[in-house]
Amino acid sequence: MSAVALLLAARGLEVSGSDAADGPALPGLRDAGVAVHVGHDAALVEGVDTLVVSSAVRESNAELAAARAAGVRVLHRSQALASLMADRDGVAVAGAHGKTTTSAMIATGLLAAGADPSFAIGGTVLTAEGSVGGGRQGTGRAFVAEADESDGSFLAYGPLVSVVTNVEPDHLDHYGTRDAFEAAFVAFAGRIRSGGLLVACVDDEGARRLVERVRDDLAGRGVEVRTYGRSAEADVRVGELTACDGGWTFEVSTGEATAAPTTVTLALPGAHNALNAAAAWTVLVRLGVPGPDAAAALGSFRGTGRRFxxxxxxxxxxxxxxxxxxxxxxxxxxxxxxxxxxxxxxxxxxxxxxxxxxxxxxxxxxxxxxxxxxxxxxxxxxxxxxxxxxxxxxxxxxxxxxxxxxxxxxxxxxxxxxxxxxxxxxxxxxxxxxxxxxxxxxxxxxxxxxxxxxxxxxx
Missing domain, CATH: 3.90.190.20 (Mur ligase, C-terminal domain)
Structure with missing residues (x-):
């Protein structure tokens, strides 16, 4: 929510908001000109045109109830974010886990490559130059968003590129069954614009099933599918992660006769982060960053808040x-x-x-x-x-x-x-x-x- 507020304010809108308690996100919002209130009060929605809410806000919330009664337009966070992405080359990153790190890697890589992206990510983005924050308004074409599948709201987006890190069942309190959860990802893939790209981790059984279900349909709409993983069947193959001075290193290879493997060095440990970086590398290449430059750009990533x-x-x-x-x-x-x-x-x-x-x-x-x-x-x-x-x-x-x-x-x-x-x-x-x-x-x-x-x- 804080990232969306920052982006709306950066677009010149008058933005206010409330949180149940003070926290680390609020000072940055105040600095950006957002009117921040601690505690919820029905009076805070008087005179506003639109109320934006997250899935955590219940209908009984005083501000939401007042907005409903007054006929104020109410948007879910994803709808507000989709409107911000509408005129950009959107990159939506989804999956039961890995989406914050992967979207932050893509955003950091674009920044390092000089692309000046916009992004909305559910965590502070850390780079070699310091903290960037989870929301940024840039002048470039790319807009990177962490797409939350927890309540199906990721279906609000119509991106150029979608990344699926995994389709491992979660949020069954909302979906009920594994089949319903996986069907939501099929619909998510169907939202990719013509001429776009689906990037999916073939090492994950759910993501592999997703690719099998949607590949033909996406091809008919001119949407390419690129898989990544350690598996030999992956389009972008991830090599062994080894420790080195200053971090961990691995190779990505595409199997193309004219393309040599590219070495990626990360500041973060973990084989799962090598997979996240491979997804980010694939997206960066699709957005026009040469493979070696994309690998070098990922080296500037230092993590996100609350991730190791x-x-x-x-x-x-x-x-x-x-x-x-x-x-x-x-x-x-x-x-x-x-x-x-x-x-x-x-x-x-x-x-x-x-x-x-x-x-x-x-x-x-x-x-x-x-x-x-x-x-x-x-x-x-x-x-x-x-x-x-x-x-x-x-x-x-x-x-x-x-x-x-x-x-x-x-x-x-x-x-x-x-x-x-x-x-x-x-x-x-x-x-x-x-x-x-x-x-x-x-x-x-x-x-x-x-x-x-x-x-x-x-x-």
Missing amino acids: EDRGTAGGVRVVDDYAHHPTEVAALLRAARSVAGDGRVLALFQPHLFSRTRTFAHEFGAALDLADVVVVTDVYAAREDPDPSVTGALVVDRVPTAGRATFVADRFDAARAIADAARPGDLLLTVGAGDVTALAPTILERLAARAGDGGPAQ
Whole structure:
């Protein structure tokens, strides 16, 4: 929502908005001329032409109810974003996981290549020159958007290029079944403009099925399909990821006789990030950036906020925050963390996100968390859902295969202190989840510093 507000303000519109609580996004909005209010109040929509809402806003919200009663036009966030993209070469990135990083990689690559893109991404974009923020208005043709499939709103876009990182079932509270979830991605692919491109990860079974279902139809409309992955059948093949000075490196190759493999160097660990970068590289080439230049541009990417984000070190323990909230994401994160930790252990403080997701994927979460050495699970972050007393973090802990590896601590601050007390010098400690677990890093660092008697955390 903050990215959309920034973009609307950059287009010269008078923009105001409210949030339930103060947070890190609000100062930047105020600096951009957005009138920001903390707390929701029906009076705030008086005199406005349009109200833009996210899926988290319920009909009972005071401002939304007042807008409905007054006949004010109400748009979903995706509709507002689609209007901003309408006159640009839109790039929409979707998938159950990986879309924030992949869209940020594309945006960063375009910036580094001098294309001056616009973008709307659900996280702060980090580059070698510093933080760019999640929303940017550029003068170039390209507009990169993270496309949220959680409620079907990604069908509002009509992009030139669509990326599907995976079609792994999630958000079944909205879709109900795997078939309905996959059908939404078929419809998403059908929204690509004539002459455009679908980029999909052939390593993912759901994305592979998507390509099989839509390839002929897209070809009939002049839409190209390019797959990527480690599989030999991929159009853009991803080589082995190896550590190097300053990061990790791998090769992408297209199998074309006249094209030599291109080396990509990333600042971020993890085989999953190599796949994300391959998708970004494929898009950059389609948008006119030469392959070697696209690879070099991706080297300037330093990550996004809450994706393996360093929060500090205290008592010899490095603390990293990550947004992972799906079992596949958690497993990929912990594998990447293992490659970074060296001889140290990997500790995870995990906050489940949504009662429905926790209930559906409890076994999968347990298996993923078993990749860590020590795990503390706190209670569920409800987000948009009503409480369900039958679903707690204990449901996940009970399904971690290795006995004694995981502990349930309901209160999140107690959980933060518990994971800090379990750490020792040389360990890598992760705060993991899409909720307010991200706010616990200072508590952990303070506990670590106090225990070590070193006077405070090193940043």
